[in-house]
Amino acid sequence: METFSSRLLQAAVEEFSRLPGIGKKTALRLVLHLLRQEKEDVIRFSEAISRLRQEVIYCTQCHNISDQALCEICRSPRRDNTVICVVEDIRDVIAIENTGQFHGLYHVLGGIISPMDGIGPNDLAIDSLQQRVEKNKETIQEVILALSTTMEGDTTNFYLFKKLKPYHVGISVIARGIAIGDDLEYADEVTLGRSIINRTPYQNSLTK
Amino acid sequence: METFSSRLLQAAVEEFSRLPGIGKKTALRLVLHLLRQEKEDVIRFSEAISRLRQEVIYCTQCHNISDQALCEICRSPRRDNTVICVVEDIRDVIAIENTGQFHGLYHVLGGIISPMDGIGPNDLAIDSLQQRVEKNKETIQEVILALSTTMEGDTTNFYLFKKLKPYHVGISVIARGIAIGDDLEYADEVTLGRSIINRTPYQNSLTK
Numbered sequence: 001m002e003t004f005s006s007r008l009l010q011a012a013v014e015e016f017s018r019l020p021g022i023g024k025k026t027a028l029r030l031v032l033h034l035l036r037q038e039k040e041d042v043i044r045f046s047e048a049i050s051r052l053r054q055e056v057i058y059c060t061q062c063h064n065i066s067d068q069a070l071c072e073i074c075r076s077p078r079r080d081n082t083v084i085c086v087v088e089d090i091r092d093v094i095a096i097e098n099t100g101q102f103h104g105l106y107h108v109l110g111g112i113i114s115p116m117d118g119i120g121p122n123d124l125a126i127d128s129l130q131q132r133v134e135k136n137k138e139t140i141q142e143v144i145l146a147l148s149t150t151m152e153g154d155t156t157n158f159y160l161f162k163k164l165k166p167y168h169v170g171i172s173v174i175a176r177g178i179a180i181g182d183d184l185e186y187a188d189e190v191t192l193g194r195s196i197i198n199r200t201p202y203q204n205s206l207t208k
Numbered sequence: 209m210e211t212f213s214s215r216l217l218q219a220a221v222e223e224f225s226r227l228p229g230i231g232k233k234t235a236l237r238l239v240l241h242l243l244r245q246e247k248e249d250v251i252r253f254s255e256a257i258s259r260l261r262q263e264v265i266y267c268t269q270c271h272n273i274s275d276q277a278l279c280e281i282c283r284s285p286r287r288d289n290t291v292i293c294v295v296e297d298i299r300d301v302i303a304i305e306n307t308g309q310f311h312g313l314y315h316v317l318g319g320i321i322s323p324m325d326g327i328g329p330n331d332l333a334i335d336s337l338q339q340r341v342e343k344n345k346e347t348i349q350e351v352i353l354a355l356s357t358t359m360e361g362d363t364t365n366f367y368l369f370k371k372l373k374p375y376h377v378g379i380s381v382i383a384r385g386i387a388i389g390d391d392l393e394y395a396d397e398v399t400l401g402r403s404i405i406n407r408t409p410y411q412n413s414l415t416k
Contacts, residue, residue: 006274008256008259008263009260009264012257016253018253019238020237021237028299029229029299030228031260032297035264035273042261045226048222049220049223049253051219052216052220052243053245053247054247056217065214065217090240
């Protein structure tokens with residue numbers, strides 16, 4: 001529908017507007033921004049993208065994004081290999097790493113069980129988690145399930161719980177409750193109810 | 209601050225977050241999206257960007273973005289070369305083209321006079337507009353100033369008016385008034401005042 005005076009411009013705008021959340025107008029704004037940048041900067045941008053897609057590999061142990069067969073976290077001698085935190089995707093690894101509160105290893109499932117979206121257990125890295133726990137059952141003491149607090153997350157938690165039960169490792173889920181800084185008034189009933197059931201001793205919350 | 213398990217990922221996220229209006233979180237979301245796409249699609253994206261920056265040229269006559277020395281609009285025999293519409297940037301050309309209401313040629317200034325941002329007349333394609341009007345003064349009947357309706361736009365309009373006055377071509381500015389579909393109640397006083405001063409005969413607005 002839009003008319004551009006240059007096929008190069010048209011192509012670049014079309015490519016950008018394929019990205020999620022980026023419409024034609026934003027795409028054009030980004031492309032015109034790139035046009036005003038130094039040539040080397042734009043080439044570096046373009047190469048960062050194509051190199052990432054072509055050279056990136058996934059950690060053979062935890063499926064996190066990596067530059068080598070084992071990712072930095074799995075390779076690190078400073079990480080606690082007795083705890084594995086199971087997450088949906090790479091973004092969750094980054095989010096948890098940024099809290100600075102977790103020093104164990106990860107396992108990236110690549111999604112959660114969601115029959116509505118046609119995602120079953122076989123589409124996820126669940127078998128590899130089971131094998132990993134089986135192989136390291138002498139070392140691993142705890143598996144933390146850090147999935148979305150949605151029905152799909154709960155379903156996946158339950159499925160993983162059943163799969164991992166035979167190995168006698170501790171299985172925990174991340175705490176659900178009122179977010180820090182939130183007003184009780186605006187919390188939904190389910191969260192508020194759970195936060196009362198799973199209350200922690202006062203001492204505990206002070207020392208954290 | 210953020211820790212990524214892959215330098216390739218880090219580089220791509222950093223590049224994306226340099227774009228205007230794109231923060232670290234959005235950058236990561238876009239990069240993870242690209243990672244899930246087919247390799248060929250990502251390479252095509254990357255190439256569209258680097259080719260654009262390396263191969264794009266600007267029309268020698270109107271400074272619009274182009275694939276050749278003269279842009280498609282300047283080359284077209286179907287465009288009315290008696291009217292030149294002066295705009296700030298390429299985006300305005302696209303916006304006006306999309307209205308389908310203008311069939312003349314353009315002149316892209318590359319900005320407007322803005323002493324606050326250190327942009328003076330010499331930073332803009334004003335000399336080339338003057339030369340263009342001088343060279344084609346037999347053909348050109350009207351120059352339409354379609355700049356922002358801001359103080360900077362008004363200043364630039366006045367500057368251009370003085371520069372072009374000697375050539376005895378018609379000089380007009382785009383109509384300012386109440387946007388179509390807008391409630392009078394919410395219009396600012398200056399716009400509303402101008403729209404009363406510059407009222408048009410009823411006939412005129414019916415036939416448009």
